[in-house]
Amino acid sequence: MSKTYRVAILGATGAVGTELLELLESRNFPVAELKLLASERSVGRSLPFKGENIIVEAVSDRALENVDIVLASAGGSTSKAWASVAVEKGAVVIDNSSAFRMNPDVPLIVPEVNPQAAADHKGIIANPNCTTILMTLAVWPLHQVRPVQRIVAATYQSASGAGAKAMAEVKTQSSAILKGEEPVAEVLPYPLAFNLFPHNSPLTDSGYCEEELKMVNETRKIFGTQEIRITATCVRVPVLRAHSEAINLEFAEPFSPDEAREILSHAPGVKLLEDWGKNYFPMPIEASGRDEVLVGRIRQDISHPCGLELWLCGDQIRKGAALNAVQIAELLVEKNLLQPTKAYVAR
Ligand code: A2P
Numbered sequence: 252m253s254k255t256y257r258v259a260i261l262g263a264t265g266a267v268g269t270e271l272l273e274l275l276e277s278r279n280f281p282v283a284e285l286k287l288l289a290s291e292r293s294v295g296r297s298l299p300f301k302g303e304n305i306i307v308e309a310v311s312d313r314a315l316e317n318v319d320i321v322l323a324s325a326g327g328s329t330s331k332a333w334a335s336v337a338v339e340k341g342a343v344v345i346d347n348s349s350a351f352r353m354n355p356d357v358p359l360i361v362p363e364v365n366p367q368a369a370a371d372h373k374g375i376i377a378n379p380n381c382t383t384i385l386m387t388l389a390v391w392p393l394h395q396v397r398p399v400q401r402i403v404a405a406t407y408q409s410a411s412g413a414g415a416k417a418m419a420e421v422k423t424q425s426s427a428i429l430k431g432e433e434p435v436a437e438v439l440p441y442p443l444a445f446n447l448f449p450h451n452s453p454l455t456d457s458g459y460c461e462e463e464l465k466m467v468n469e470t471r472k473i474f475g476t477q478e479i480r481i482t483a484t485c486v487r488v489p490v491l492r493a494h495s496e497a498i499n500l501e502f503a504e505p506f507s508p509d510e511a512r513e514i515l516s517h518a519p520g521v522k523l524l525e526d527w528g529k530n531y532f533p534m535p536i537e538a539s540g541r542d543e544v545l546v547g548r549i550r551q552d553i554s555h556p557c558g559l560e561l562w563l564c565g566d567q568i569r570k571g572a573a574l575n576a577v578q579i580a581e582l583l584v585e586k587n588l589l590q591p592t593k594a595y596v597a598r
Pocket residue numbers: 261262263264265266267268288289290291292293294310324325326329413414415416
């Protein structure tokens with residue numbers, strides 16, 4: 252009989268948590284037992300899994316006992332509080348928050364890009380930032396053929412990146428505006444419906460917000476090089492659940508759009524979607540609910556002989572978060588990497 256695993260979802264009631272639950276079922280992950288963990292607020296709720304209703308428990312020392320894999324998506328402070336507890340109790344934690352991503356002891360993995368990094372884990376593996384995951388899927392296959400020297404990204408990020416409450420808020424604001432009422436912003440800093448604003452993550456002294464610096468630093472860590480120059484402008488847009496990105500790439504020598512198209516047409520996790528005659532290219536409504544990142548509008552940068560422009564859309568909750576985490580869990584199972592080599596010591 253094939254091996255099965257005791258899995259816990261920390262943040263099970265959230266936007267990513269509920270998607271994790273669905274993916275474990277639809278991808279037939281070998282689950283022996285499933286624990287759904289959230290805050291005290293959710294105690295008593297239940298969520299369906301494989302025809303059963305599983306009761307949500309508050310996260311606690313006890314709840315993290317006898318678990319092989321924790322899929323965590325409950326925010327950075329919850330991960331900081333509970334990840335090392337779970338590792339001490341013998342679990343491997345796949346963490347969707349930014350808490351451990353830049354820790355040198357924690358692999359940061361996109362399975363299509365750097366699966367080999369999983370072998371070095373010490374109990375915690377980080378799931379990268381959503382915009383970073385989506386961008387790396389399109390850029391890595393090109394970088395393998397001719398190293399990219401500079402990336403300039405502009406993002407159009409959906410409400411889902413701020414969680415289920417932000418998604419609900421955009422709907423409420425939209426219906427208020429349509430009724431001629433003032434939209435109320437409680438979860439996000441400003442009304443997002445019929446509006447957009449620069450990304451709401453904290454600003455840093457550099458003038459970049461944290462989301463923008465995640466794209467810079469995480470991409471370099473995943474690609475295993477500090478040499479690539481990266482800059483980004485991240486913007487929140489009134490889309491429910493898929494992010495879009497305009498990406499400008501600069502190489503040392505010309506990279507023809509046709510060659511890039513050919514490479515991306517069989518790149519893992521990527522779907523090329525272009526109909527130039529109809530001006531039809533990736534859109535967030537088509538990327539929503541899909542596993543692949545949709546890439547199109549590949550064209551020569553007219554401002555630079557070695558530049559390439561592309562456009563992509565990807566489901567932020569799925570490949571940008573939950574799917575990537577489940578793929579990491581599948582990788583650990585496939586490569587037999589569930590026993591951490593050394594206990595994790597939080598720094
Ligand atoms: P809860 O629903 O009980 O608040 P989202 O990203 O969609 O906002 O979801 C966040 C997830 O993280 C939810 O499942 C939420 O649970 C969970 N969560 C938030 N704070 C905590 C906490 N302090 N302890 C455990 N789970 C938490």
